[in-house]
Amino acid sequence: MQLALGPTRYAYTDITAITSHFRDKLGQGGYGTVYKGVLPGDVHVAIKMLISSMSDGEEFISEVSSIGSIHHVNVVRLVGFCSEEMRRALVYEYMPNGSLEKYIFSSDKSFSWDKLNEIAVGIARGINYLHRGCDMQILHFDIKPHNILLDSDFTPKIADFGLAKLYPRDNSFLPVSAARGTVGYIAPEMISRSFGTISSKSDVYSFGMLLLEMAGGRRNVDPQASRSQTYYPAWVYNQLSRQEVGEISEARGIHEVEKKLCIVALWCIQMMSHDRPSMSEVLDMLEAGVNGLEIPPEPFFCGDEYAPDANSLHLPESTTFSE
Template identity: 70%
Template sequence: MRITTDAVEKFLRMQLMLGPTRYAYSDLTAITGHFGEKLGEGGYGSVYKGVLPGNVHVAVKVLGKSNCNGEEFISEVSTIGRIHHVNVVRLVGFCSEEMRRALVYEYMPRGSLDKYIFSSERSFSWDKFNEIALGIAKGINYLHQGCDMQILHFDIKPHNILLDNNFVPKVADFGLAKLYPRDNSFVPLNALRGTVGYIAPEMISRSFGVISSKSDVYSFGVLLLEMAGGRRNSGMHEESSNQDYYPSLVYDQLTEQQLGVGEISSATTVSDMHELERKLCIIGLHCIQMNPHDRPTMSEVIEMLEGGVDSLQIPPRPFFSAHKAMPSSELTEISEVDK
């Protein structure tokens, strides 16, 4: 039986979709309608909505000045473009034309997680929050363990977790992280990046330990505490600078009262802490331990999220939790805060 020309074309199109497509800058201009609809802006550049042939919606991130040359950029994004995981945003294509660089991602219609966890009304049930946390953990673990090269994200936060139509979480902006061989424990200082409030202590000073995948675990722990409490970690914004350090409040609630959800989750009025809220808090506190060796791996975090709360032990008090959050002045040079 002869294969029709249409079937062959469809097959070739599918093959092209397996890896990132290289676009000319003029293609991006057409795809985005002359960059007419801006979705957001961050430290790396601006993001615009675009439409590919076949009515495929994409997000086009136009990057600012890059230190790597064109060949390095193409090599890196083509490698990242072969990464496929249900909890990682897929890189559809890229542009490298003279000094113009851009990344084309699949479009996530529900936006980023931050607008759901910091809203005045509880957006999801605790079961859904646990499901979303588990999905994020699986995405990060895949970047750490599931690829030929270890990918350290260095900027895990709610803003960089995107949701698809079914609210499935996907880790985004991982393509802006560097790739490192898994046996290379030393990461050069110029690789540092992150956002104030989520940066692991060893990212600020080597006296706290070696920068590794455990640095992402720390950031994920802060994210879990924010998901549980529906409020941002203190020290990230001026208006919260006079408040107690948030993880300290969580720890005190868990150890001293075992109840009193009102102190942690301002959007909840019940007197007893929901077991899944308690679970997210305990796992989050494990993840933000000062010493990287005391933090779980992401695969261990997945096991904890999949298990019950009764088997979880409250960890020692994180070192910083007795103090205010780290002064932002110490982080200025290595931080980039997305608005």
């Protein structure tokens, strides 16, 4: 009955047993450390031990319940949780193929264009569901390859989608309305309101950067690249606008999926939030063919003269910005 109503509540001793005393560490991030665990029946899970100073217990349980009611094929499912004194944990379904990051930036683990397109559409469906398909609108604020996990069939699933909601609304942590994210994927309005208000369009921007990286197999900012290619989105736009599209992915000639992903991405990364499509419009573009797509207006900062200097790009991988 409890399984039907929502995520299961576990005692901390259960979490210890499930993880075999936290033996198998899967990764670590700003929110906490993730361990592999096994539930009865040989069900594999990923358990995220959250940092200790999270919100009060009642608020945490209330929000976990709401997040636990979310079920979508492209969103990682919350199986259970632990809230015991200052100990907080989230129990997610385990994704055996890890994150998208290790596939799109690796030459020996590359996907076919059809599979990349399928993954892009799946991610878009998941984000659109978080924006429009739930009782509450959930803004992710940290869409990037690392937070897209792949199941045994390489179906993409969005992870860490509910963590912003679990932070207390006081001065020591960022409220949902405040900006957070990872350098290279943060929408301009996250840093300055002159680019628009923080909204679902902020996730659209991050998704656009993710699409560019999927299409090109390289990070959107690469200090090691030649001067004209350091800021990848500007280089892609210049190539598309000049119809010199043969080198967008250096390993292969241009493919129609590659061109489509790039065009949709450039719409998504328009500097002003009101110039970007909604996630449902992005999904429509991805599900259509490339022939009906127009190249968007030039995103601000495109063009070689606006490309950031590689020497100025040595920023920490993750950062947060307050209001």
